[in-house]
Amino acid sequence: MDRTSQHRPAHQTKSEKILKYSGYSLRQSDDGVTNGTTLWLGGQILSAYLPTLKTRPGKAIELGSGIGLSALTLASLSWDVVATDLPNVIDSVLSQNVSNNAHLTAGTIHVRELDWVAKPEQWSWTDANSVSSPSLSKDPPTEDPIGPPFDLIVTSDTVYIPQLAQHLLHTIHTLASLSLTGGKSPLILLCFERRDPLLIDRTLNDARQLWGIKPERVPHKKLTQAMEKAGLKWEKEDWDGVELWKLKLAKSLKGATGEAGS
Numbered sequence: 001m002d003r004t005s006q007h008r009p010a011h012q013t014k015s016e017k018i019l020k021y022s023g024y025s026l027r028q029s030d031d032g033v034t035n036g037t038t039l040w041l042g043g044q045i046l047s048a049y050l051p052t053l054k055t056r057p058g059k060a061i062e063l064g065s066g067i068g069l070s071a072l073t074l075a076s077l078s079w080d081v082v083a084t085d086l087p088n089v090i091d092s093v094l095s096q097n098v099s100n101n102a103h104l105t106a107g108t109i110h111v112r113e114l115d116w117v118a119k120p121e122q123w124s125w126t127d128a129n130s131v132s133s134p135s136l137s138k139d140p141p142t143e144d145p146i147g148p149p150f151d152l153i154v155t156s157d158t159v160y161i162p163q164l165a166q167h168l169l170h171t172i173h174t175l176a177s178l179s180l181t182g183g184k185s186p187l188i189l190l191c192f193e194r195r196d197p198l199l200i201d202r203t204l205n206d207a208r209q210l211w212g213i214k215p216e217r218v219p220h221k222k223l224t225q226a227m228e229k230a231g232l233k234w235e236k237e238d239w240d241g242v243e244l245w246k247l248k249l250a251k252s253l254k255g256a257t258g259e260a261g262s
Contacts, residue, residue, distance in 0.1 A: 007021070007231045009041060010038070010043070011041070014038050022230075025101065027093050034089060035157075036064060036089040042192050043066060043157055043191070045226075045232075049218070049222075050073050051226070052225075057078040057079045058079065058151030059081075060082070060152035061081070061084065062074070062081060062082070062153075063084055064157065065094055066157070067094065067097055068109075072101050072109070074152075075109050076104060077107070085114070086115060112129065112130060112131050113129060113132060114131040125148075126141040127139075127142070128140065128141065149181060150178075150179045153179070155168070155189070156191040159199065165203045169213065172188060173249065176213070176247075185248045185250070188213070192242070193242050195241070200243075204245070213247050213250065216245065217244070218245065227239075
């Protein structure tokens, strides 16, 4: 395998402040403050899989956009994307990466803060900076809301802390419920490394049992084919443990019994 390739696995490029990847120039910040300011394997696999979607490009939202690779990939495929994360990630890497690479995309990307812990009834889609903390923004409201319904919801490398898992599921459930079209759930993609099997299994089980979200794993063979098309010619050990799941809202908002933080 060519280790000098721009498509190296994320664990080999953590120290690179400017990462050249898939034609993008992406700023990274491995400062130990947060995990969201560097590239991770889940984001790489998700971004490789996105071009294989047969869904017509529409409006998408990403939870935990990090350095912006998946959002940029979607926008390059003509999706209009709301890329969300916490303020420190947005300020240190995400906003700059989106701005610097916007000329390479056919779709649009709107960067917004979205804290999964914030209650959905407090969300605002007209705020110019934040969905979950609109009262802190000093900029005037946007004239054209960027909110739901969404045709696609994506997230990667976001199942790693037990305390946040329920908040993530709550956020996904709310967004999917607000995006139902004719009773049909939007496509939801969740990609992660199985670092903590107990946490992963509990999260997937809670999605099904507590939130009415049906998970279905994307076959390993399909991921391998997508990676080959994307130029990710890695050894098995380079991405062992990465899984991609399709989620589908099976119940209405009233049917869910989960509570964030439980």
